[in-house]
Amino acid sequence: MPLPLTDDQRALAESVAAFARRSAPMESTRATFDDSAAGARPAFWEALLRQGLHALHLPEKHGGADAGLVELAVVVEQLGRALVPGPYLPTVTASAVVAAAGEGALRDELLAAFADGATGALVRSTGLRAESVEFGWTVSGSSEPVLGLPGADVVVVRAEGADGPVWFRVRAADAAVRTESGTDLSRSVGRLELEAYVVSADEVLPAPAPDLVDVTVNSLLAAEASGLAAWCLSTAVEYVRTRVQFGKPIGSFQAVQHKAAMLLVRAERITAAAWDAARSAGQPAEQQRLAAAQAALTALPLAIDAALECVTLLGGIGFTWEHDVHLYWRRAISIASSVGTEEEWARRLGEVALTAERDFSFVDADALPELRAQVGAVLDEVLTLPPDPVSSTGWASARGGPRMARLAEAGLVAPHYPKPYGIGAGPHEQAVIAAEFARRNLPQPTTIIGEWVLPTILAGGTPAQQERFLTPTLRGEIVWCQLFSEPGAGSDLAGLSTRAEQVEGGWKLNGQKVWTSSAHEADWGVCLARTDPDAPKHKGISYFLIDLRTPGVDIRPLVQSTGMAEFNEVFLDDVVVPDDCLLGEPGQGWKLATTTLTEERVSMGGMLPHGGARLVKRAIAEGSYATSRAEAVRVLGRNTARELSLGALNLRSVQTLLAGARPGAEISVQKVYNALAQREGSRGILTLLGPLGTLTGSSVDPASDFVLDHIALPSVLFGGGTIEIQLNVIAQRILGLPR
Numbered sequence: 001m002p003l004p005l006t007d008d009q010r011a012l013a014e015s016v017a018a019f020a021r022r023s024a025p026m027e028s029t030r031a032t033f034d035d036s037a038a039g040a041r042p043a044f045w046e047a048l049l050r051q052g053l054h055a056l057h058l059p060e061k062h063g064g065a066d067a068g069l070v071e072l073a074v075v076v077e078q079l080g081r082a083l084v085p086g087p088y089l090p091t092v093t094a095s096a097v098v099a100a101a102g103e104g105a106l107r108d109e110l111l112a113a114f115a116d117g118a119t120g121a122l123v124r125s126t127g128l129r130a131e132s133v134e135f136g137w138t139v140s141g142s143s144e145p146v147l148g149l150p151g152a153d154v155v156v157v158r159a160e161g162a163d164g165p166v167w168f169r170v171r172a173a174d175a176a177v178r179t180e181s182g183t184d185l186s187r188s189v190g191r192l193e194l195e196a197y198v199v200s201a202d203e204v205l206p207a208p209a210p211d212l213v214d215v216t217v218n219s220l221l222a223a224e225a226s227g228l229a230a231w232c233l234s235t236a237v238e239y240v241r242t243r244v245q246f247g248k249p250i251g252s253f254q255a256v257q258h259k260a261a262m263l264l265v266r267a268e269r270i271t272a273a274a275w276d277a278a279r280s281a282g283q284p285a286e287q288q289r290l291a292a293a294q295a296a297l298t299a300l301p302l303a304i305d306a307a308l309e310c311v312t313l314l315g316g317i318g319f320t321w322e323h324d325v326h327l328y329w330r331r332a333i334s335i336a337s338s339v340g341t342e343e344e345w346a347r348r349l350g351e352v353a354l355t356a357e358r359d360f361s362f363v364d365a366d367a368l369p370e371l372r373a374q375v376g377a378v379l380d381e382v383l384t385l386p387p388d389p390v391s392s393t394g395w396a397s398a399r400g401g402p403r404m405a406r407l408a409e410a411g412l413v414a415p416h417y418p419k420p421y422g423i424g425a426g427p428h429e430q431a432v433i434a435a436e437f438a439r440r441n442l443p444q445p446t447t448i449i450g451e452w453v454l455p456t457i458l459a460g461g462t463p464a465q466q467e468r469f470l471t472p473t474l475r476g477e478i479v480w481c482q483l484f485s486e487p488g489a490g491s492d493l494a495g496l497s498t499r500a501e502q503v504e505g506g507w508k509l510n511g512q513k514v515w516t517s518s519a520h521e522a523d524w525g526v527c528l529a530r531t532d533p534d535a536p537k538h539k540g541i542s543y544f545l546i547d548l549r550t551p552g553v554d555i556r557p558l559v560q561s562t563g564m565a566e567f568n569e570v571f572l573d574d575v576v577v578p579d580d581c582l583l584g585e586p587g588q589g590w591k592l593a594t595t596t597l598t599e600e601r602v603s604m605g606g607m608l609p610h611g612g613a614r615l616v617k618r619a620i621a622e623g624s625y626a627t628s629r630a631e632a633v634r635v636l637g638r639n640t641a642r643e644l645s646l647g648a649l650n651l652r653s654v655q656t657l658l659a660g661a662r663p664g665a666e667i668s669v670q671k672v673y674n675a676l677a678q679r680e681g682s683r684g685i686l687t688l689l690g691p692l693g694t695l696t697g698s699s700v701d702p703a704s705d706f707v708l709d710h711i712a713l714p715s716v717l718f719g720g721g722t723i724e725i726q727l728n729v730i731a732q733r734i735l736g737l738p739r
Contacts, residue, residue, distance in 0.1 A: 001268065001665060003077045003226055003275050005655050009070070016053065016075050020082035023047055026324055029085045029186055038179065039151015039188035041119065042086040049117045054088070057096055062108065063115030069216060069281040072096065073223035073274060080227025083327055085186035087119040089224055090148025094120035094156045096216045102206025106169060110205075113154055121152035122217070123170075123192050128159035130166040130199070137166055137199040143192040147338055150179040150188040156205065157192065167205040170197070184334035185327060211285040214292040215277055221335045222274035222295040225303035228328050229267040232310035235325065236263055237735050239314055252738040256313065257731035261672075263309050264730055266302045268669040272648035273299040276358075286356045293349035294358075294644040297637065300336035307332045343634060350637030353613055354620070360647045362654060363431045371429060375436045378410045383440060388476065400476015404445050408474040413445045417458065421470045427654050447473055449480040449517065453526050456543070460584040460592045469524075469545070481519040483527035483546065483570055484593070487512060498572065500529035500542060506578040507531070507544065512571050515718070519555045519568035522548055527572075528593060531586045541589035545581040552576075562712050608674070610709050610716055611681020613640045619688060619706065626690025635684045642677035646670060665734050672726045675716055682710040 004010045023044035032042065048054060057072040058064025072092060079088055095114035101107050114120060125143035139159045149155065155170040175192060182189035237260055240251035250256050273295045280291035307329035311318040318325050339345070388401030400408075407413050415425035415433050425433060437444045447454065450473045457469055472478045489495040498511025509529050519525065525546045532540030548555065552575040557565035584592050607614070616636040619625050625632045649666050656666075685706055686693055697705040717723060731737045 001271065001652070001656075002230060003070075003223060003271050003278075004074045005275075005652065005659055007659070009074050012071060013074050013078050015051075016078040017082070019048070019051060019053075020079055020084050024082055024084040026083065029083060029327075032085065033185045036085045036186045037150075037182060037188055039087065039119075039148070039190075041151070042084075045086065045117070048088065054092060054095075054117065055115045057092065058099055058111055058115055062111035064111075068278075069096070069219060070275065070278040073219055073278040076220050076223040077227040077230075077271075077274070080224035080331075081231045082227075083186060083231070083324070083331065087121075087148045087151060087188070089220060090122065090146075090152065090187075091118075091120045093217055093220050094122040094148075094152075094154065096220070097122055097208055097213050098156055098205065100208040100212050100216060101167065102208070104206050106202065106205050110154055110156070110169060118153040119148070119151060120154040120156065121146055121149040123149065123155060123157040124213075124217075125158075125192075126160060128157065128192070128194065130159040130161040132161065135198075136201045136204065137161070137168070139166075139168075139194045139197045139199055141194060145180055145182075145189050145191055145338075147184075147187055147189055147334065149190040149192060150177055155192065165207060165210075166199075167207050168199045168203050169205060170194075182334065183337070184331045186331065187334070189334070209285060211288040211292065212281065215280055215288040215295075218292045218295040218300075218339060219274055219277035219281070221339060222270065222277055222299035224335055225299045225332060226267070226271040226274045228303050228332050229263075229270045229306040231328055232306045232325065233260075233263050233267045236260060236310045236313040237737070241737060243315075249738050251731075254728070257735075257737050258724065258727045259309060259313055260735055260737060261727040261730035263306055263313070264665060264735060265669050265672055265676075266306045266309070268649065268666055269645050269673065270299040270302050270306070272645060272652055272666070275652060276644070276648035283359065286352065287359055289352045290349065290356060290358045290640075290644065293345050293352065293637070294641050294648075296339045296345040297342060297349055297641045298645055300332075300339060301342055303332040304329070304336055346634040346637035346641075347630065348637065349640055350633035350635070353636055353640040354617060354633070358644050358647055360651045361431060361435060362651060362658075363428055363435070365435075368429065368432045371432050372436060375410075375412065375433050376439075378406065378412060379436055379440050379442060382406050383442065399479070404474075404476040407445055408471065408476075413447065413474040414451075414454065417454070417470075421454075421458075421466075421474060427657055431654075445476075447476070447480070449482050449522070450474075450478075452482065453480045456526070456592050457545075457583065460543070460588070462580075464580065465545070465583065478524055479518065479522045481516050481522035481525045481548075481568075483513040483516055483519075483525045483572075485513060485515045487514050487569075495537060496528055496530060496541070498527070498529040499533065500531045500544065500577070502531070503576065506576055507542075507582065509544065509546070509572045509575045509577060512569065514567075514569045515558070516555075516568045516570050517566060517719075519548065519570050520557050520565070524548060525570070526583075528589050531589075535587065538590045540587055541593075542586045543583040543589040543592040544577050545583060546572075546575065546577055547581075550575050550577070560712070560715070562708050564712075566715065608639075608643055608646070608678050608681055610678040610713055611639060611642075611683070611685060612678075613643055613681075615685055615706065615709060616688075619685065624692060624706065625688040626692055627688050632688050635688055639681040639684055642673075642681055646674060646677065649673070665730070668726060668730050668734060671721075672723055672730065675723050675726075678716050679713055682713055686710055 004013045053075055055064040056067045060066040098110045123143050123146050127143050128139055128141040130137045130139045153172055155175055157170050158165050158167050177190045179190045240256050243250050277291040277295035280288050310325050317323055382403045385402040388403045389399055411423040415422045418424050486496050500507045500509045525548055527544045527546050528541055530540055531542040552573040554571040556569050558567045559565045616639050620632050649670050653666050696707045
């Protein structure tokens with residue numbers, strides 16, 4: 001999914017993409033490498049100015065369109081996808097930073113120049129020092145390499161003064177610019193070299209807020225990275241779909257499919273990070289700090305990986321000078337390098353994450369006041385009731401208590417369900433309800449496995465089945481388990497062998513299920529069994545509701561490597577299930593198993609059960625690490641970045657729903673990356689422990705123990721289908737690669 005979400009943004013993206021195709025074909029870009037490296041204006045510059053793309057984000061009174069940073073990022077993404085050469089990105093970055101500065105004559109002058117079509121560059125470098133003198137400042141030093149500096153008409157500079165940064169304008173005619181040989185062949189790069197350069201008071205720019213500068217720069221670079229990754233994805237997928245080896249398209253080989261699917265995962269994360277950074281421009285400084293670091297730490301490095309993966313999928317042809325992919329690869333390296341090191345951004349994100357969390361809410365604090373008051377009154381009443389019991393093992397459901405019963409009565413256990421079970425809450429309403437729970441530090445209730453079971457009963461059950469099971473489950477009086485996996489089938493649910501034979505008044509089931517979460521604590525289970533052994537794999541399967549107290553049900557806990565027994569193997573020996581516990585018709589089991597309600601629960605944020613930021617923060621607070629504090633903070637930064645990736649993907653899914661569309665690839669990406677992020681994050685925590693990793697705490701709660709947090713990972717990596725199975729789904733169903 002590209003960066004734009006609204007109809008207006010999509011129309012803008014289509015217009016810019018068409019302009020890029022007409023004005024900057026790749027053969028023209030290749031023919032003008034020398035001119036681009038020298039900073040010359042490309043031939044299409046005047047046409048770009050006529051389109052107003054250079055001034056989209058500038059204030060209307062200065063000749064701009066007063067659009068936001070997200071709209072500017074949409075333009076940058078599309079131009080990046082076409083690898084449009086020249087000074088556009090450096091120019092709009094410089095002008096956006098000037099627009100963020102305080103009011104003043106110099107700001108007005110520079111904005112007018114940018115609106116008239118001046119090119120620009122932004123120089124932010126620790127290599128430049130400003131010294132206060134009677135008439136202003138003198139500046140000396142040499143900057144780091146700056147994109148777009150050679151050839152820039154307006155050079156905006158930040159230098160380090162004794163009391164903080166000094167922002168000023170350097171007149172291009174007076175600047176000493178050393179042109180360098182750039183990694184990106186389609187854009188100039190150089191160093192600004194100043195020796196006692198005199199800056200008069202009227203050349204000083206009111207300092208823009210530093211966090212706003214960071215998020216402006218990083219979101220635009222990330223938007224270009226999103227465009228680069230999108231091109232790499234489409235190019236690689238088209239190639240592997242048509243390239244034939246061993247008599248088959250190479251896109252039919254699983255190894256190739258997985259590489260292509262992971263390329264999609266990277267591209268979606270890049271886009272989400274760029275979008276989240278751009279939208280943070282209007283948020284408090286702390287939020288901008290989180291989003292800017294996330295863009296630098298996620299989007300920009302991943303663009304390099306995406307380009308390299310494209311090369312490997314293209315094979316030898318991708319490694320030749322003639323193929324365009326190396327130009328995208330070079331640009332990805334260039335823009336990622338321009339913001340500084342990943343280690344520094346990991347440190348910066350870790351420091352802010354110690355005390356702040358990203359706000360992924362999408363409704364105003366005063367939105368839907370009547371609903372807030374209604375929900376708030378119920379929650380205040382709930383807080384006066386005795387706490388409900390908690391599960392004795394892991395994350396399993398506990399028996400309901402007075403609090404869950406009251407919430408179920410009010411339709412707040414699953415507010416997205418239709419009445420009388422919920423309140424039919426859409427995304428906005430769910431967000432308001434979640435905010436009211438959070439305001440009271442009250443966890444939102446969950447039925448765990450019931451989250452999958454109840455929507456299926458709602459969609460395919462009879463009124464009697466709905467009445468029998470929904471309300472008691474929402475009250476916590478019925479705990480469910482899911483009898484799907486089998487020893488011989490694993491992730492291949494369609495290959496199950498449990499049989500159901502019709503008998504008088506019902507069905508007799510025989511078979512074995514395994515890895516059944518919480519079966520030892522559950523009251524009922526949903527079971528897939530084959531009712532027609534002659535039907536093809538996905539057909540002939542039916543969906544049963546089994547009372548686990550029925551004779552013939554034998555539940556045997558499986559002790560995990562953590563020492564806990566959250567999973568079970570379940571044996572069904574002539575278990576009789578009455579007719580009224582068959583859900584739907586015989587043979588509809590597969591369809592029912594994949595059913596969810598149209599209005600699904602909205603997920604906000606991306607807190608990870610394993611390898612999450614909360615564990616790293618706890619380790620830092622307790623001093624439970626053997627490395628330096630700086631390294632512990634960097635690990636926190638990386639783990640936080642993973643959670644922010646998921647939070648941004650979740651929010652984009654919600655915004656897609658609000659725009660009237662159905663979410664696309666980001667749903668599958670969330671499933672894959674959630675598992676990957678937990679694996680990477682948990683492994684990152686282990687790197688901090690040193691000799692402390694020889695010890696474990698209690699096996700009662702693996703999530704509270706640093707080592708057991710890692711050992712418990714298989715439940716995440718296998719549950720709901722392995723990462724590899726999910727990659728197959730992405731490759732075949734989303735990317736359309738041949739089976």
